Amino acid sequence: MTIKKVCVVGSGTMGSGIAQVSAQAGYETTMVDVKQELLDRGMNMIKSSLGKFVQKEKIKQEDMSKTLTRLHTSIDMRNAAKDADYVIEAVFERAEVKLPIFGQLEEICPKETILASNTSGIPVSLLASATRRPDKVIGTHFMNPVPLMKGVEIVKTLLTSEQTLKVSLDFVKSLGKETVVVKDSPGFVTNRIITLVMNEAAKLLEENLASIEDIDKIEKLSHNWPMGPFELADMVGIDVLVDLLEGVYQQTGWERYKPAPILKRMVELGYTGRKVGKGFYQVFGQG
Ligand SMILES: NC(=O)c1ccc[n+]([C@@H]2O[C@H](COP(=O)([O-])OP(=O)(O)OC[C@H]3O[C@@H](n4cnc5c(N)ncnc54)[C@H](O)[C@@H]3O)[C@@H](O)[C@H]2O)c1
Structure with missing residues (x-):
């Protein structure tokens, strides 16, 4: 063909x-x-x-x-x-x-x-x-x-x-x-892994463990990642991230895929990331 x-x-x-x-x-x-x-x-x-x-x-x-x-x-x-x-x-x-x-x-x-x-x-x-x-x-x-x-x-x-x-x-x-x-399995390979990283970062933020800039900074410096988890979430789209997590959670019932509440609140307020010019860095950071 x-x-x-x-x-x-x-x-x-x-x-x-x-x-x-x-x-x-x-x-x-x-x-x-x-x-x-x-x-x-x-x-x-x-x-x-x-x-x-x-x-x-x-x-x-x-x-x-x-x-x-x-x-x-x-x-x-x-x-x-x-x-x-x-x-x-x-x-x-x-x-x-x-x-x-x-x-x-x-x-x-x-x-x-x-x-x-x-x-x-x-x-x-x-x-x-x-x-x-x-x-x-x-x-x-x-x-x-x-x-x-x-x-x-x-x-x-x-x-x-x-x-x-x-x-x-x-x-x-x-x-x-x-x-x-x-x-053909929930989240395939990539999204079984990367969504958990971003969800966990959101939970760290909820717990006030560190600022979003510092979480991104230490992850980039420690693992040689080109972006931190919040920069990545802003790029992927917070709404897309929530949908991804919900998708795996609903299909498997695995608690670790339940979206952190902060992600849902951001979507409700229209802070869905870079595509709308409003994401983690506008709510919590300097950007
Ligand atoms: N954003 C990412 O990082 C990413 C990465 C990999 C895969 N995906 C997947 O790719 C797909 C698209 O994601 P996205 O980030 O581009 O979303 P997006 O919100 O940027 O774009 C979706 C587009 O689909 C259009 N659309 C909705 N209903 C339609 C219809 N009936 N007919 C024609 N167009 C319609 C919308 O108007 C919108 O322009 C999703 O399945 C997502 O999970 C996204």
């Missing part, structure tokens, strides 16, 4: 990043969202990211222009997905939002189209259950920020076919990424 057209559903932090690397790799790529202004925001994120690559001389201005000509936007999923070879869903981390999209894609897409999800922890099998092609449903869990992070977890369900797996591995590798195949 040759992939030419890619459709990315959702133009937020991840969708725009995935659409960017897809277009950079030469695929005709259409991003879908529910409002044009959200698509415009996604395109602006892409332009700014590509602009930084040009500035740092990682790509040429000409590469940026060519990439942009391969990128399209649409608020009409039918138009965007009707002839797509590969679809990647990257909408909110809520099963009730993702399931109808998989149901619609089943109706819209040609029968050979592979339907991938960028979910961070919702069972890919559950998403596959909304389709009549569970063998062609797979998880492609890109990391944030997509243009910079090399690793992608490829989530294979009990029914994902070897062919879907192979095409997906080749496709993701063609985007310049490295892959690891994991079982």
Whole structure:
């Protein structure tokens, strides 16, 4: 199977990043969202990211222009997905939002189209259950920020076919990424680990053990991490983090995944991190 057209559903932090690397790799790529202004925001994120690559001389201005000509936007999923070879869903981390999209894609897409999800922890099998092609449903869990992070977890369900797996591995590798195949289990590998780190940091803050700057500082200096847990949470999105933790907690009942109350309070107040310019550093820090 040759992939030419890619459709990315959702133009937020991840969708725009995935659409960017897809277009950079030469695929005709259409991003879908529910409002044009959200698509415009996604395109602006892409332009700014590509602009930084040009500035740092990682790509040429000409590469940026060519990439942009391969990128399209649409608020009409039918138009965007009707002839797509590969679809990647990257909408909110809520099963009730993702399931109808998989149901619609089943109706819209040609029968050979592979339907991938960028979910961070919702069972890919559950998403596959909304389709009549569970063998062609797979998880492609890109990391944030997509243009910079090399690793992608490829989530294979009990029914994902070897062919879907192979095409997906080749496709993701063609985007310049490295892959690891994991079982369809709550939080996969990456989010079983990293969400606990951020949740624990939030609990330390609740206990007044240290300031957010100091917690980030000591973690960076002690483990050579490029970011501290609060910087990471602000980048991932506090709402996304809460959804991730809740997702694993609800599926497993493991107490350690219960979101620290402070995270929930921040989401209620709209302090969801860098994407809205308000996160841990604005509530508790100097930023
Ligand atoms: N943010 C991260 O660090 C990160 C990392 C890895 C995976 N993920 C996963 O990627 C997915 C997207 O996360 P994000 O951070 O980009 O979220 P986001 O909130 O930045 O973007 C989600 C986008 O989906 C759009 N959307 C919602 N319903 C839609 C619909 N019916 N049709 C089309 N578009 C719709 C929203 O308008 C929004 O623009 C989630 O499953 C998340 O768990 C996120």
